[in-house]
Amino acid sequence: GQQLNQSPQSMFIQEGEDVSMNCTSSSIFNTWLWYKQDPGEGPVLLIALYKAGELTSNGRLTAQFGITRKDSFLNISASIPSDVGIYFCAGSTQGGSEKLVFGKGTKLTVNP
Amino acid sequence: EAGVAQSPRYKIIEKRQSVAFWCNPISGHATLYWYQQILGQGPKLLIQFQNNGVVDDSQLPKDRFSAERLKGVDSTLKIQPAKLEDSAVYLCASSFPGWSPVPSGNTIYFGEGSWLTVV
Numbered sequence: 285g286q287q288l289n290q291s292p293q294s295m296f297i298q299e300g301e302d303v304s305m306n307c308t309s310s311s312i313f314n315t316w317l318w319y320k321q322d323p324g325e326g327p328v329l330l331i332a333l334y335k336a337g338e339l340t341s342n343g344r345l346t347a348q349f350g351i352t353r354k355d356s357f358l359n360i361s362a363s364i365p366s367d368v369g370i371y372f373c374a375g376s377t378q379g380g381s382e383k384l385v386f387g388k389g390t391k392l393t394v395n396p
Numbered sequence: 397e398a399g400v401a402q403s404p405r406y407k408i409i410e411k412r413q414s415v416a417f418w419c420n421p422i423s424g425h426a427t428l429y430w431y432q433q434i435l436g437q438g439p440k441l442l443i444q445f446q447n448n449g450v451v452d453d454s455q456l457p458k459d460r461f462s463a464e465r466l467k468g469v470d471s472t473l474k475i476q477p478a479k480l481e482d483s484a485v486y487l488c489a490s491s492f493p494g495w496s497p498v499p500s501g502n503t504i505y506f507g508e509g510s511w512l513t514v515v
Contacts, residue, residue, distance in 0.1 A: 288438075326400075326487050326506030327439065372438050383452060384504070386438025 290373050290387030297363055298395050305390040306357040307373030315376040316349050316356040317384070322369045330371075331358070363394050398422065400507035402488050408513045414476035417510040420469070421490030427451075429504060430463055430473050431487040439487055439506075445471065478514045485509040 290307045297303060307316070315334055319327035331342050333349035333356060340347055346359045356375075360367055373387040401420040409415050421428050427446050431439035442461065443453040448468040456463070460479070465471040475482055491504040 290438075324508070326489070326508050328506070329503060332503060374438070383441060383444070384439075386440070388436070388438050 288373055288375060288385055288387035290390055292390060293388070294391040294393070296393045296395065299363060299365060301363055303360040303363055303367075303392060304357060305371060305373075306355060307375070307387050308355040309375060309385075310354070311377060312353040313375035313377055314353070316347070317374040317376075318345075318347050318356070318358045319372045319374060319386075320369045321372060321389070327372060360392075363392075365394050365396050368392055368394050400488055400490055400505055402486075402507040402510050404510060405508065406511045406513075408515060409478055411480055411514050412477040414474065415478060415512060416472050416474045417486050417488075417512075419471045419473070419488030419507060421471075421488070422492070422505055425490035425492040425505075426468075427491045427504075428465055428471050429489040429491075430471070431489060431506075433485040433487055433509070435484070442473070442486075475512075478512075480514050483512055483514045485511050 288307050288309050317332050318330045320330050321327045330345055331340050331347040336349055336353045337351050338349040344361045348357055350356055370389040370391050372389045374384045376382050376384050400422055403418050407415055429444050430442045432442050433439040442456045443463045444451040445465040448465050461475055463473045487506050487509045489504045489506045
């Protein structure tokens with residue numbers, strides 16, 4: 285089945301630093317989504333991307349849908365302690381949220 | 397707007413026992429999903445319903461897992477008999493309207509999950 289390779293697995297950064305994480309696939313996706321999951325909670329959608337090359341921001345978060353449609357990245361600028369959590373990329377070959385495939389997540393730790 | 401409701405939040409059972417999880421999606425959401433999330437991994441789709449019909453259950457281990465959404469609203473996921481490897485968080489999610497000409501109309505919303513430990 286389709287797999288998403290998400291990296292890095294974990295990151296330890298100082299408050300105020302910028303963060304970058306990415307996701308790659310051997311398959312072409314029509315949708316790329318980025319989620320954040322806090323301990324004991326379900327994933328919460330951060331950014332949704334629907335067109336190749338699309339660059340979308342949500343506050344301090346910016347994500348891009350790769351031109352090849354096989355990758356996406358998420359940047360977080362000026363990190364703060366509440367950014368701590370696990371970030372997941374997810375993609376759909378069908379569009380929208382149909383048959384989403386998730387990466388294994390990037391665990392982010394922010395030191396005050 | 398109320399979110400996706402799930403219960404129970406936590407369950408510990410012995411292997412070979414059975415367990416059932418319940419989900420009530422966001423009001424009006426036609427599509428309901430059950431995902432399994434094993435510790436350290438991303439969620440994996442088990443089954444997708446649109447109204448009361450199954451759209452995709454290709455990754456559901458049908459020898460032990462079953463799910464239903466009889467009236468097209470709430471849903472139950474059952475595991476019988478449970479195995480140790482079934483220990484995971486079972487996430488329910490929903491989306492509206494199920495199909496949309498605008499991709500963003502298919503945004504899915506997750507519940508908090510039901511945490512299962514099989515001992």
